[in-house]
Amino acid sequence: MNVQEGKEKFIQSWGALGSNWGVSRTMAQIHALLLIAPHSLSAEDIMEDLKISRGNANMNIRALMDWGLVYKELKTGERKEFFVAEKDMWDVVKKIIAQRKKKELEPMLKALEELSAVEASDPDSENFVQVVRDIKLFSNKANATLDKLVQSDSNWFVKVFMNMI
């Protein structure tokens, strides 16, 4: 496999992985392309490389910037905007976790909070109230743990990893 083939394969794999992570396929492919680009790329470059439309490129670049996975880089004397990827994997993972926590876990916590108001009126609903209580407890722990994780630096990961092994 030569370098060119390797790069293409990497972009495809990264895209496939991303699509299971709330990062859409194209979004992940753009990130992959920028990761392995030796220098920053313009929207035009990205469109050409990945053979996607202008609108698609724009939307996904913006989403990546919202997530903090890609940064804008302005070159003096250049009118175009250029983009670079966040390359620290620990940082990438943290940013994805932060987004998904906000988008998924937090609404669930809110719903569970509301469900806690339900009172068991008969033995049948007793089970329901208990299940909700358990899940709420668990989710709150998970939420707190993820908060710490998102705040922590990459050493934390290394430390936990070492402890486990």
Place this chain on the structure above:
Amino acid sequence: MNVQEGKEKFIQSWGALGSNWGVSRTMAQIHALLLIAPHSLSAEDIMEDLKISRGNANMNIRALMDWGLVYKELKTGERKEFFVAEKDMWDVVKKIIAQRKKKELEPMLKALEELSAVEASDPDSENFVQVVRDIKLFSNKANATLDKLVQSDSNWFVKVFMNMI
């Protein structure tokens, strides 16, 4: 909010959460329904409660059993099959992680392995090789960590949680 409304709301929320977790909406709803059911349910019960077709119910129940989130229960004297949900949240999370690891992380590791064969031939591809190396290192760590996590019992989670707080 009465118990009935609460149950419906719970099923909807669980379905929404699940759909971002590789567990399809219906799959998660079935799991939710079984979680809060005071006793095991038949495929027919599930179809009626969630207003889904026979085929859909069947496919998703089977998927849930494959994942280890739902168990079959045979009642003596009954020809139908009944189902119950795994209710230990830590166990549920572990099983989801195990599935996703297999389906997503492992193929990525395989791809990275192949990409490691690529050799840098010029300064431009030097960066590519370096990025692949970094990601591979990180992914291997993540993989090992997740393996430990999947094997661990719920005390592990509590312990890590306590350490962080």
Place this chain on the structure above:
DNA sequence: CAAAAGTTTCAGAATTGATTGAAAATAAGA
């Protein structure tokens, strides 16, 4: 200020993934 360069928006098209429902297969009872 007008023209050129670049970016953003969004309605409709295309794609992908989920669901239905009826028919085929399987298992249990008579």
Place this chain on the structure above:
DNA sequence: TCTTATTTTCAATCAATTCTGAAACTTTTG
């Protein structure tokens, strides 16, 4: 064995998501 209850399969349909491309908008420059 034949009949009936139950589960499984799968092509067709439906729903949701993603992508395109042209038009509108914004910014820069002469």
